[in-house]
Amino acid sequence: MIQIAIILGSTRPGRRVEDVARWVAETAGRHSAVKAGEAVLELVDIADYDLPLLDEPAPAIFGSYQNAHTKRWAATIDRFDAFVFVTPEYNSAIPGALKNAIDYLYAEWNDKAAGIVSYGVFGGTRAAEQLRQTMGELKIADVHAHVAINPYHDFDFTDSEAGVCVPGERQETALNTMLDEVLAWSQALRVLREPAASAGSRPGPA
Known part of the structure; x- marks a missing residue:
């Protein structure tokens, strides 16, 4: 089974990321692999982890995490095989809170697949x-x-000033095309994530 984290990439009060992530989770929940039990989805909100500005003394690549908040965040991300990042665009970039959360870790991200759902006036493409560079x-x-959500086309403002995400x-x-690719790449990368298990599943020499 492929474990996929839907990562909410903003901590700003009044953020729309919760609404967009809800649509992602509901829509992805109808994907054939999820309905068949081959993949499972979980919302992971960086706001729940109260990560301060990066305060680890050693670079994440060494994996020598000192702080309790880092270890908790690392344990969460380590559980997953793949990610769907849901991010707004702030000044042509991802939110600082998301970049900060990403920079805390290294090995926990390695050899996994990811898709992006971005939103903003220009679809969050920047x-x-x-x-992608990170x-x-x-x-x-x-x-x-890639799913690019535009508030002018994908939100309904009939009953709410903030609008409701209804693409x-x-x-x-x-989104389903993106999930197809995430699942395929996650399966292909399993040999790197679980080398011992993958080696054990291969037939021996004849």
């Missing part, structure tokens, strides 16, 4: 591009398919 450094395989069929198709 934030997505910045996030994922490359962490040995995360970010998939090509149409086109965005649902894009």
Whole structure:
């Protein structure tokens, strides 16, 4: 079974990330692999971890975490095989809180697949591009398919000033395509995440 974290990438009061992530979880929950029990989804909100500005004395690549909040965050991320990052675009970039949360860890991100759901006036595409650069450094395989949410087209402002995220069929198709790629890459990378188990499952010489 593939464990996928839907990561809420903003901590700002009044944020829309909860609404967008809710749509992602509900839509992804109808994906055939999820319905068949081949994949499971979990919302992971960085706001729940109260991570201060990076305060670990050693670079994350050494894995010598000193602080309780880092160890808790590391234990959470380590459980997953893949990620869907849900991020707004702030000034042509991802939120500082998301970059901070990512920078806390290293090995826990390695050899896993990820997709991006971005949102903003221009669909959050510039934030997505910045996030792709960061994922490359962490040995995360970010998939090509991308969901770009535009508030003008994908939110309903009828009953709420903040709006409700209600993307149409086109965005649902894009999300399912992204999930197909995330699942395929996650399966392919299993040999790197679990080398002993993968080696044990191969047939021996004839």
